Amino acid sequence: MTLFLQQLINGLSLGAIYALIALGYTMVYGTLQLINFAHSEVFMMGAFAAFLFAGAMGWGDGAGVGAAAAVALVAMGSCAILGMTIERIAYRPMRKSTRLNMLITAIGVSIFLQNLALRLWGTNLTFPDLIAKTNWEIAGVNVASNSVMVLGVTLVLMIGLTWLIEKTKIGLAMRAVSHSRETAALMGIPVDRTISFTFALGSALAGAGAFLFLLGAPKVDPQMGAMPGLKAFVAAVLGGIGSVPGAVVGALVLGLCETFVSGYVSSTWRDAVAFCVLIVILLYKPSGLFGKHIVEKV
């Protein structure tokens, strides 16, 4: 039982990080029908931003919660700016062309950012432990302060995001643009600005994800975004790409699935089984767990 609970906590904290990245994929897809392959690099850049900012401020191990919060905000802010810049420079000029062209552009941006980071900062840097770590043992289950923080921050961000999308004017505009860009434009919604905001929001969440990721795996590397990015993309598809709650549920399902397969089946089968689950779900529910079934109107 303790083993089960331990794996449950492992799986949830892994899923939480996937969720923060998956949201960026799903929100951009919702508005532009674009799979933003550069998103995993935005995540990576967020980690570098956090690393560089902590370094510039001279914050090392045990710098405290305040420092950590500041670093997290800087990571989110830099990602938001980067996301908007990518949209403005690379995607907006392509918006009228075919979706395939945009996809290729996204892959290009991704490769560019990876190599830029490699050129500028190098590989395998270590992020400091800004907050001293503690472990609590509750009924034989080890709970690290990291995992608690990952789950806590993710929960707060989810609530904030839901409020923003459901209750604010800009949230309404986002929903309208994702429903129909042309109609939204006719209704006087500033489409460009809304899309920009969507990118900023999704990228900021990736920045937060990067910061939380570094708490558990403090290695900053130009290729660090590839694997989490791919998994988060799978999570977004699993949950129904375009659906916000879908991305979160999909990410948690994937995280738990990976962890339990490792724990109870075999660690070498981890990814294989996780991806098989994806295939099975998509076979029976092609639009994902929460995806809308789109009826083609004639």
Added chain:
Amino acid sequence: MAVGRYNRALPELPVSLILALGLLACNGGASNGEKGEIVIGEYGSLTGTAATFGLSTKEGVELATKEQNTAGGIAGNTIRVVVEDDQSKPEEAATAVNKILSSDRPVAVLGEVSSSRSLAAAPLLQRASVPMISPSSTNEKVTLIGDYIFRVCFIDPFQGEAIAKFAYGDKGLRKVAILEDVKNDYSVGLAKVFTENFTAMGGEIVGQEAYSEGDFDFKAQLTNLIAKEPEALILTGYYTEVGLIARQARELGFKGVFLGGDGWDSEKLVENGKDAIVGGYYTNHYSVDDPSPAVQDFIKKYEAEYHKKPDGLAALGYDAAKILYMAMTDVAKDPAMAAAFADRSSTPATDETRLAARKALRDRLAVVKDYPGVTGNITIDKDRNAEKPAVVVEVTKDGPKFVSKISPKGSEPAPAAPVDPAAPPADPAAAPPAAPK
């Protein structure tokens, strides 16, 4: 494309002189006593996940090359090392070697650290009959690729035995668990050999799990292993993941010790793993605490050049280059061979002589005996592996600390024998068997 594709390590000569040398080399002018240039290839992970491996090796090779050139090069010819980056990827290693082979026509090639990447590129060099010396690929399959592939480090069957001996004997461990990197030939091979030795001694492997290079979450596997209450975790992967694994294991409440192989050897290990990995032990090729003059002399030279302590890979890079230059110097005593080394033109006739020179170099490398390297006395055995002792070092905040030395089966290493200045026998086939055992 990644950065740093080229790094042409030229000695500090005026440009004009280099040009002049280059022209002479093109004319194949070394035969009449004029100076030419000899090109050596090197491929390694200068960027990518395991970048410290390639960079350390490169520095070791650079140092050896500089010394050789200062001392007159090879029969008066300057050595130039052409370095290609493989971005820590096996497929890029093959590309890098292809590039070196086609555009630089090297006499020999140094590389790689990682067994997976050596295995990817070695067949190309074997096919082209260009001798390759891997400084530090320990998987036994590497030199089995062919008779042109050498190495100057011990191999995993010995390394696995050394870790098992240390774990069972010195540390008195009886129940251990293994976490291996399934994508890494070295890691899988080492885990297998360790298991064989440790169980043969009477120890028990209570659990074994795997991960893949580039993973960042190991908690599921670790939770499983820790539930079986091992006294130690054997981590056979590279430093790139070991630091993270150690941290996550401690977060899950693991109190035991971590053990591993030479893949841990990087300054990044403690940087990544911090307190979690401190107190762990791994086998390595040499230790900076070794008081022997060969080691201390090397450390002094290296520090003067790079302002840091050399790791094991730098020492092996240095030894690999030194042995290569020693063998080349011997072969180049024949002026025709020296001319062939420096000649990079390609006509059927010159191709023939260049091949003969590389063959002579290969034969000389095959009979290296008791070469006093920084990493121990190096004797190339019949499978073109080096037989030499391993050291066990402890991970501390101030770098690795020497714990013990483990010698190959039965044979205590003889005290440093003199270099074998005796040129190779004219007929290498008549040479005495290279390995003592």
